[in-house]
Amino acid sequence: MATLSTLRHIAYDVLRSLNQNYSDAEINLPQVIYWIMIHADRLKKVYMEMMDFDSGAYVNSFPIVVLVDPLNGRNYFGLPVSIYDYREERGIEFITYRPELDPNNPVFTSVQFTRTTIPATRRLYMRDDEKPTPANPYFYRLADRIYLLGVEQINLLEIEAGLRTSFEPVDSLLDIDEPFDFPQELIPQLKKEILAMGLFVIKTPQEFNIEVMENALQVITPKDIPA
C-alpha cells in the first residue's frame, strides 16, 4: 500500500480551496474534519461494496475477550469499534477461535463462526449436520453485541474477529497526522463532495435556489467510483 495522505493534508487542501473562493467564510478546521469523516465514511462503505468485499485492505483484526451474559448465559462480545452495517453482516469479515486441533494452521482457518440471525437459528437445530457445535459454531448480531452459538460448553475465552471498521465522526483520540485509512484513489471524489457541501453551507440560506441545491447535494454514486 502506498503512503497514505494524512487527514491534515486533505483538510487543509479543502480549507484552502474554500478560502480561495470565499475568503470571508467562517469555516474552520474541525468543521472540515467532521465533513471529511462523514463523507469518507460513506465513500469507503460504497467502495468496499463495489469491490465486492474481495479485499482485506480495510479489514482490521482484533483479539476479543468473550463474555457471558449473566441474564441468559449466552456467550457474546461487544464490538470493539464501530463497523459498517452491510447486508448479511459483511462488516464482520470473520470470527474465529483456536480449538488447538491443528497447530499447523493459522487461527482463522481453524474454526470459523458462520453468520446467522436469530430467526434463522431455529432451522439450524433441525439437522445434526447444521446444529451449532464447537466444531460448527455460529454468530448473530444484536445491536452492538455479537452472540456466539455452539460454544457454550467449551468455556471459550477469546476469539479473533476481522472487522470492516467505519470512521467515527467525532473521535477525541483522532490524530490528524496519522495516515488516513481511506482509498487514495477516492480522495478527489471526497474533496468534490466536501467542497459541494461547503458551497451549500456558505450559500445557505442567502443564495439558496434549485441550482445551488443541485450542485451542492450531488453525491457520489457507485458508478462514479473507478473500478
Next chain:
Amino acid sequence: MNFSYEDLLSIREVIADVLLEVDDVEQRKLTPGYYVAQVKYALDELGFSTFFVDVTKDVVMPHDLLIEWPKGCFDLNKIWAYTGTPDDVGYKQPVYWKKNYDTRGKNTGYTADVNEGNITDPFISAPSGYVHELFFNVRSGIIYLSDTCDRYDYIRLQFSGTPSSVLDVDKIKIVPPMVRKAVEQWVVEKAAKALKAKYDTARDQKYRRIQTDAAIQLDEYGMNGSWHEAKMRLRKVDRKMMSDYIEYNSKMLY
C-alpha cells in the same frame, strides 16, 4: 467395483470444489453443515440404488430371541446362526424368512400361515420335515427369531448399509473416489436450487443457470450423466470375479 476404505475421500475435498462452483467460498450463503448434509444425501441415494456398502454384524444370541434392526441397515441380505464365536465359527445354519411369522419372543409360540399344526386347512398345506429349520420375521424394527435359533451362540447379519451411517464413524472420509464427480454435481445442483430462491432475481438468474447445468451433467433419472455412470461403476463386478464367473460357467462347475 470395490474400494479400500483408506481411499475414501473426505467430505471437505468434495465441498471445496462445490463452493467454487456455487460462488459461496466464504460459506455465508449456505451453512457448512448444509453442504455436508448434501454429500451424505447423495451417497445415501447411491447406496439405496446400488447397495455398495456391505456390512456384517455379529450379535450374541439374545435370551428373548429378539434382535433390534441394526443401525444403518436398510436391506438385509443374509442371516446365519452359528455356534462358537465370530473368530471361531462352528456349526452354522441359514435363518430363513417366514411369511407372516409372528411371535412375542422365546417360548411364546408363534403364528404363521404355514405351520406344522395346520393340517386341516383347505388352502394352505402343512409343511413337513422342517421343524428344525430356523426362521425369522421383522416387525416394527425388531427381528423375531424362531425358538429353534436358541441352540446357537451367535447371529450373523449381512446387510447393505446406509452409507452416511456406516462409512467412517467420524463422518469425514466417506466418498468413494469413483463417484466423486456425481456427488459433486449432486451437491452443486442442490445448493444452487436452495440459493436461487434467495439470490436470483428476474434479471439475474445465476443460480438457476448453475442448477440447470449441474442437473444436465448429473442426469439423475436418465442414462447420460454422471449419476448413471456412478451407479454403473458401483455395481460393476471386479474383473477377477467376472473372469472366475465365466470360468465356472464354462466348466459347469459351481
